Amino acid sequence: MPFKTYRRPVFPVESPGDVAALVELLVPAATDEQLRNTLCDHFAYVAGAHPEWFRPHQERVILELLGGFSVTFDTMSVLFRGAPDNCVEHLIARPRLRLDALAAIGTEPALTAAADLARGQGDASELEDIGFWTPPSGPLRQRFSSHRLAVERRPVADLAGLLAAEHPVGLPLDRVVRDPETTPVSWHFLSLRAAALPGVPAWPADLLHLVETNLGWGVTGAVGEDGRWHGESVEAEGAPDDEDERVNDEGDGRAMVVLRPYDDTLLYCNSHIMSTPDVFGTVGGPPIGVYSNPSCRSCHRLMFHVATVTNHIRGDGDGFRSLYICEDCHLTTSAASNWN
Ligand SMILES: [Zn+2]
Known part of the structure; x- marks a missing residue:
């Protein structure tokens, strides 16, 4: 497996079933920082090599398991891409704003909601750091290619x-x-x-x-x-x-x-x-x-x-x-x- 982490433990990532098991670990990861960090490396590999293995879990991770899901934006923008609109509505309703997750979803409703929220709080710098421009009106504009x-x-x-x-x-x-x-x-x-x-x-x-x-x-x-x-x-x-x-x-x-x-x-x-x-x-x-x-x-x-x-x-x-x-x-x- 062309995957290496300096963190422990190491979990297998060799099949769709392995990714399903990783997703289940997001439950305890919500209160376990070391596990969150360990899983971050695993999901980076999934995003690069087998993003399709994550797709069946996308909605559940956004709706229920986001607290344990701590990954780089690079990884998130692959794994959350195109998530359905109920995920966008859930993210908007959360007490803690997650502009990064909305930007990662990248659909028109997600980019429109994120732009409105950023303009409302008067600060678009978080979005600029991850490559999204907030225009004076309308949805966010992604300022990079998703094709890595x-x-x-x-x-x-x-x-x-x-x-x-x-x-x-x-x-x-x-x-x-x-x-x-x-x-x-x-x-x-x-x-x-x-x-x-x-x-x-x-x-x-x-x-x-x-x-x-x-x-x-x-x-x-x-x-x-x-x-x-x-x-x-x-x-x-x-x-x-x-x-x-x-x-x-x-x-x-x-x-x-x-x-x-x-x-x-x-x-x-x-x-x-x-x-x-x-x-x-x-x-x-x-x-x-x-x-x-x-x-x-x-x-x-x-x-x-x-x-x-x-x-x-x-x-x-x-x-x-x-x-x-x-x-x-x-x-x-x-x-x-x-x-x-
Ligand atoms: Zn210019």
Whole structure:
């Protein structure tokens, strides 16, 4: 079973019957934090490899067992997806608001109810952290693709191999920005071919770039049909003094990635898949949520989360790197965070 947890006990997850047994454990888990945390890892595996095994239990978990069901939003948004309207009505009537569960259900009634509740309480930040924008009126807008794909790194032989790759890692800066002499962009992590990304809005160029600046935590660029950034701006508040001496164009860590489906060939551990050999992150799915997600500098809507990888995909820094776009304004942001 490609599933590993550092928590105990470990329960089997090899059949629909095993998942039914996990669901029964949610009863004692309501008053047992250690069991809740243990089950979290198990349900992350179910969401990635066998979400259909959970489907018969979806309604009961939402209606009766939510108190014992403590999972990451990434997991919840797979397992609760499309739950029936009586679940929405139940969640609205609960004394303790569960905007995350409503957003995870993702149906029109659920997104409408969550938006009304968020506007009523005057705070949409919880929803923004999990990738949902609350417009002035109407339902929530999901700002990520529900179709998750694992990002696996593969070697390339040389520069020609890099330039021919569908999703290259470590491109020369002149392939990524229009003016390498003046750009604040200092490092290229990864480019993703837009046509290979299910559920991502239309983009004017073939490639979406995930980069880094050594001047701050995030960097935004405008993109035209050539795909190269211009008009860059840096999010520099509280930025670290970076003594990084890496030079992008010397070619360290050049590689490519392939996008693999979520299934039972990945290794699930601590509610993520990055313990799988050569896997460094995920395309699609909600943002990781360890930092605020950027809003578009032009239209101010929450940006669309495309992918999050660890910086180990190229080089050995210390954190997550996330790629966002505003499909209307043709702006893209690369955000950086340390490990919490
Ligand atoms: Zn915009």
